[in-house]
Amino acid sequence: MLKLNRVTKNYAEFQAVKSVSLKINQGEIYGIIGASGAGKSTLLRIMNLLEVPDEGEVEVNGQTLTSMSGKQLRQARKSIGMIFQHFNLVANKTVYENVVVALELADFPKNERRNRVLECLQFVGLESMMDKYPAQLSGGQKQRVAIARALATNPQVLLCDEPTSALDPGTTADILGVLENINKSLGVTIVVVSHEMEVIKSICHTVTIMSDGEIYDTVSCKPKGMQRKENHPQYFVEELTKDVELDHA
């Protein structure tokens, strides 16, 4: 459902993505992992043409984005949701306004907008926060609003750029749970870029490892599922004892 065909992206003399091809199937959660600077974020941003590749083709839902006019591309983007590491909500809009703007852009029928926003906010469990501003929310709540915004227009695919990298472990688990739920109950194809192995391991069906702008390997795996982590301080102690010898001060 999403295909990259020999895409290349250069920044001045630096080659961020080197002739990468890949295929993502309908309904899967596809992970891309790699070190900083491996080109994984650039690759994700090429999928909705936030970064225009210098060479190669991008195909989503059977449409070739790279050969579209500006108007066609804007239309196509409405069925490709995206969320970001730093959420990128409009700080001067309420939760409701942040979500409804996606519907305005998509020319969603006016009288159905409110219901649709409520539906999406219910899905992420934030309907009671409707009139709050992002500054009044926690990181996890902000990401939920961003997810609701991305889902509002019923996208076929959801691109996630380091969706949990700004969040603590407990909240990370919550957000991954929401993403899994979107995939299962709404059938949305999800692409997740992350440098956190834990994130990739817990939800992805297919994982691509990137290195130096190239695909190093692609493996399919059985997601080990979300371990419900409480944000209890004991969690941090347990994690620490796994890898280092602890001496209680």
Added chain:
Amino acid sequence: MLETLTQYETEIWQAIAETFVMVGVSILAAVIIGLPVGTLLFLCRKGNLLENQFVFSIVNLLVNIIRSFPFLLLVVFLIPFTRLMIGTAIGTAAATVPLSIIAIAHYSRLVEQSLLDVPKGVIEAAISMGASVKDVVFKFIYVEARSGLVLGLTTSIISFISYSTIMGVVGGGGIGDFAIRYGYQQFKTDLMMYVIIIMIILVQLIQFIGTSIARIIDKR
């Protein structure tokens, strides 16, 4: 004190009215033309939505040139243009022409700076949702930058008041001109002081209103 003020009451009200006309027209010019020009500067900048080195350089140069004129010289320099626009280069209406030109240059620069403060990520999110340039500007950038835009306009208005005080040179009148002609040139120092006090109160009031509005609409 009251005697001097009551003696010149009509003239003072007249002068205040002239100042309001000159500053009012400047504000209109700043908002109607300066805001779009500043937005254009922002959009045409390298790495932004409508990146265009050519347009950016020209508009940028024009804004810089206007702002580098000593204002008195700009007024004189623009006399032929003013005559073309208004039909005369003398009077309050004529004075609004150079004031509007400096207002546009002044505010467009502040607009550009406010818009540069909008996080790039917000613009990216808008684009990823399929927003057109117009949508990105009106539904995202202006919303996010609104308190900066109000503060910038407040700063500009106070500058316009200051600029308007020298419009006496082309018969524009206004409160500054009144202070010079009656207060300074007729040695009525107390009258000049009163006018200065009026202006201080006016500026304080504008700054207070501007800061308050900016604070109320800032939810960041």
